[in-house]
Structures are given as structure tokens and as C-alpha cells.
Amino acid sequence: MKSPEKPAKSTNATTGKLWGGRFDEDTDAFVESFTASVNFDKRLYRQDIAGSRAHAHMLTQVGVLSADDLASINKGLDKIETDIAAGRFNWSVSREDVHMNIEAALTEHIGDAGKRLHTGRSRNDQVATDIRLYLRDACDEIAKEATRLMHGLLDQADRYNATIMPGFTHLQTAQPVTFGHHLLAWFEMLLRDLDRLADTRKRLNKLPLGAAALAGTSYPIDRQITREMLGFSDVCENSLDAVSDRDFAIEFCSTAATCLMHLSRMSEELVLWTSVQFNFIELPDRFCTGSSIMPQKKNPDVPELVRGKTGRVNGNLVSLLTLMKGQPLTYNKDNQEDKEPLFDSVDTLLGCLRAFADMIPAIEANESVMRDAASKGFSTATDLADYLVRKGMAFRDAHEVVGLAVRHGVENNCDLSEMSIETLQQFSDQIEADVFDVLTLEGSVGSRDHIGGTAPSQVRSAVKRGRDRLSTTYRTDV
Numbered sequence: 001m002k003s004p005e006k007p008a009k010s011t012n013a014t015t016g017k018l019w020g021g022r023f024d025e026d027t028d029a030f031v032e033s034f035t036a037s038v039n040f041d042k043r044l045y046r047q048d049i050a051g052s053r054a055h056a057h058m059l060t061q062v063g064v065l066s067a068d069d070l071a072s073i074n075k076g077l078d079k080i081e082t083d084i085a086a087g088r089f090n091w092s093v094s095r096e097d098v099h100m101n102i103e104a105a106l107t108e109h110i111g112d113a114g115k116r117l118h119t120g121r122s123r124n125d126q127v128a129t130d131i132r133l134y135l136r137d138a139c140d141e142i143a144k145e146a147t148r149l150m151h152g153l154l155d156q157a158d159r160y161n162a163t164i165m166p167g168f169t170h171l172q173t174a175q176p177v178t179f180g181h182h183l184l185a186w187f188e189m190l191l192r193d194l195d196r197l198a199d200t201r202k203r204l205n206k207l208p209l210g211a212a213a214l215a216g217t218s219y220p221i222d223r224q225i226t227r228e229m230l231g232f233s234d235v236c237e238n239s240l241d242a243v244s245d246r247d248f249a250i251e252f253c254s255t256a257a258t259c260l261m262h263l264s265r266m267s268e269e270l271v272l273w274t275s276v277q278f279n280f281i282e283l284p285d286r287f288c289t290g291s292s293i294m295p296q297k298k299n300p301d302v303p304e305l306v307r308g309k310t311g312r313v314n315g316n317l318v319s320l321l322t323l324m325k326g327q328p329l330t331y332n333k334d335n336q337e338d339k340e341p342l343f344d345s346v347d348t349l350l351g352c353l354r355a356f357a358d359m360i361p362a363i364e365a366n367e368s369v370m371r372d373a374a375s376k377g378f379s380t381a382t383d384l385a386d387y388l389v390r391k392g393m394a395f396r397d398a399h400e401v402v403g404l405a406v407r408h409g410v411e412n413n414c415d416l417s418e419m420s421i422e423t424l425q426q427f428s429d430q431i432e433a434d435v436f437d438v439l440t441l442e443g444s445v446g447s448r449d450h451i452g453g454t455a456p457s458q459v460r461s462a463v464k465r466g467r468d469r470l471s472t473t474y475r476t477d478v
């Protein structure tokens with residue numbers, strides 16, 4: 001309540017705030033820093049300036065701003081952009097956020113024209129526009145790193161198209177596969193992620209600016225001019241939704257979490273494979289670190305860390321879902337909390353993709369170790385059953401026969417391919433000398449010769465198709 005003897009204070013000069021007109025007292029010092037976002041949203045300065053340029057240009061086109069005002073606004077924004085990039089800009093917490101820091105600096109530089117920039121606009125449609133512009137660029141950068149990683153996978157799959165390793169179910173030896181085929185499974189996971197990213201980009205590429213605070217504006221704006229200048233495919237159709245929607249950030253965080261989940265699964269396999277017990281692959285020293293106490297250690301830190309970082313990216317998705325779930329229309333200050341989780345998911349995913357894109361081409365397979373492992377654990381048992389089926393036996397009967405042969409192998413510590421023909425014939429008189437063609441590892445993988453199968457020739461053609469599919473999945477023209 002105002003005390004009667006207190007003079008009415010109603011200018012910005014009282015509080016030093018751009019919105020200070022109706023305020024009687026200064027903001028509490030703690031509240032000022034508690035509510036400020038500049039320390040993290042200054043990262044949006046390029047997008048904020050691009051949005052201001054487009055808005056001012058549009059206002060000039062429709063006759064709300066003069067050409068002179070536009071020229072000084074552009075000049076002032078150029079200087080501010082250069083100053084920020086050079087680290088010369090004086091960011092101020094009392095100016096709350098990136099938007100008001102830039103607007104206040106503009107007015108300091110160019111005077112009254114700076115005060116006219118915010119005509120027909122609100123920070124609500126401004127920030128929604130900034131984040132979409134930022135995220136569009138982030139998606140493109142992430143797609144670039146993901147594509148680099150996927151090319152690495154295709155190259156390695158081609159190189160190891162005929163290298164035999166055990167394929168696992170339940171982490172138990174199941175059937176022999178080629179290492180190239182295994183790497184192509186990773187490629188498929190990432191290609192789906194890239195497709196999801198393209199879809200995320202498509203939906204976020206819409207312009208909120210023009211919604212103003214929530215209801216639109218009474219100025220004769222032309223949103224198509226702004227849309228075109230900022231490269232959006234469309235305008236957001238409803239002003240209330242435009243300022244309050246953060247689905248696009250949630251969708252991005254979900255795409256990022258799914259991709260990290262995939263990188264984490266790959267990491268888990270790399271960690272297992274570099275262990276002395278598996279010894280399937282070598283990771284170059286530059287992707288590993290040692291132990292301060294155990295001199296023999298070479299730890300696969302990069303994949304371990306990628307696996308660990310999946311946690312925070314999952315957390316960011318849950319943060320944003322929870323942030324939005326209780327909000328009434330339209331903008332609420334809660335929304336300021338969207339940025340840190342979003343930025344963190346972008347940075348984390350980008351870093352993990354970069355590390356993987358560098359590391360994957362450097363992996364060397366220990367081919368003889370992989371092969372030895374595949375020759376243990378009765379990995380060609382299914383091939384023997386299929387052989388008996390081809391000789392006329394029903395699959396269930398063949399399964400039983402091979403089960404008995406495997407039991408014999410376990411008791412006598414020998415693989416199916418190491419048994420003599422006489423031994424094998426004890427289990428079925430349908431077994432003949434040609435059985436050894438299917439009991440070999442090469443015979444086993446070579447026989448799975450259909451699209452999606454593990455045969456080396458199939459791996460080679462899948463690599464070729466993979467390159468084409470990769471070149472058309474992520475598009476920036478939609």
C-alpha cells in the first residue's frame with residue numbers, strides 16, 4: 001500500500017527496469033537473481049538478434065516503423081552482436097534475461113528507435129521463437145555428427161563383412177554372425193534416431209512471433225514476412241498455443257534420450273568386448289585411461305561415460321514433461337525452466353556422438369579371438385537341426401536329436417563340428433558326410449543369405465543401401 005506522503009513513482013527510472021512503470025519499490029535483491037535467466041539464456045543471443053531483425057523489418061514493411069528507425073536498429077544490433085561474440089558485452093542480472101539485456105543495450109546505443117523495437121511483440125513470443133531457432137540449428141548439428149558416426153559404422157561393417165563372431169541371446173552364445181552384421185544393427189538404431197530428429201525438426205520449424213503476449217496484436221503485422229525471413233516453414237496457428245507450447249522441446253529431449261539409450265547399449269557391448277574375458281576388440285589408447293593404482297589397467301572410459309550420461313538425458317526429458325503437465329494456458333514463468341534441461345540434452349548428445357564418431361573408425365577387431373569364441377558354445381546347433389529338416393525330419397524331432405548331440409558334446413567337452421561322422425550318426429542315421437558343410441562357421445553364416453541376414457554378401461549390399469538411406473533421411477528443406 002502506498003503511504004500518502006510518498007510521491008507517486010511511475011517511471012523506469014525508479015526501478016531501473018524496462019517494465020518498471022507501475023512499480024513502487026525495487027525488486028528484492030535475492031528475488032532479482034532468483035528470477036533472472038540471463039546467465040543461461042544469453043546463449044540464445046544470436047537467435048534473439050535474428051528474431052529482432054526480422055520483426056523490425058516486418059514492422060517497417062507494414063508501415064509501423066520508419067526506414068530510418070530500421071536502419072539504426074540494424075546498426076545497433078550489429079554492434080551488439082559483435083560485442084557479445086567478442087566477449088565485450090556487459091551482461092546484467094538486473095536486466096533479467098537475454099531479451100531485455102539486448103533491448104536495453106540497443107536503446108543505450110541508438111536512443112528512441114531502440115524503444116520502438118518491442119512494438120507488437122512480447123518476450124513470450126520472442127523467447128518461443130528464439131528457442132525454436134536455436135533448436136533447429138542444434139538438430140542440424142546433431143544430425144551432422146550422427147551422420148559422421150553412421151558413415152564410420154558402414155565403413156567398419158564393410159571392412160568386417162566376413163569376420164565371424166558369436167551372436168548372443170541372453171548373453172549366451174546363440175548362432176554365429178558376422179561382425180559387420182552386428183555393426184549394421186547399430187546403424188539401424190541410429191538411422192531411426194536420425195529419422196526421429198528429422199521429424200522433430202519438421203514440427204518445431206514454425207513461427208510463434210506475432211502471438212505477442214498471448215492474444216496477438218492490434219498492429220497490422222504480416223507474419224509471413226517474418227516467417228520467411230527466419231526460414232520457418234509455417235506460422236503457429238493459434239496465439240495462445242504459440243506462446244505456451246513446449247512440445248517441441250519435449251520431443252527433442254525424447255529423441256535425444258532414445259539416441260543416448262542406443263549409444264549406451266553400444267557402449268555396454270564395447271565395454272564387455274574390451275575386457276580380458278571377451279577380448280573381441282581393441283580400443284586405441286587415446287580413447288582410454290589408466291588406473292592410478294593398478295599399472296596393468298586400460299579402462300574404456302569413453303563408452304563408460306557415454307553409458308553414464310544417458311542418466312542425465314533421461315532426467316531432462318522427465319524434467320520437461322513434469323514442467324509442462326500442470327500449466328494452464330498460456331505463458332507462465334515456469335517455462336523459463338525449459339532451457340537448462342534442453343541445453344544440457346543438446347550438449348550431452350552432441351558430445352557423445354562426437355566421441356563415438358571419432359572412436360568407431362579406430363576400433364580393431366581381434367578376428368581370431370572372435371572366431372574361436374563363435375566355435376564354442378554349440379553355435380551351429382540350429383544349422384544341424386535345419387540340415388535334418390532338409391533331409392525330411394520334422395523340426396521338433398530334429399531339435400530333440402541335436403539336443404542329445406549337444407549333451408554328448410557337453411559331457412565330452414567337444415563341439416559338434418569336432419565329432420566324428422560315426423559319433424554324429426549315433427543320434428540320427430540321416431546324418432551324412434555333407435553335414436560338415438553346415439557345421440562350419442562359414443557355412444552357417446553364408447547360408448543366411450537373404451535381405452536382413454548375416455551372410456557376408458548380404459552385409460556388403462546392406463552397406464551400399466545404408467549409404468543411400470543415410471543420404472536421404474535427414475532433410476532441412478521441410
Ligand code: ARG
Binds near residue numbers: 037097127335336337
Ligand atoms: N526469461 C523468460 C523465459 O525464459 C522470457 C519470457 C518472460 N516473459 C514474461 N512474461 N515474464 O521464459
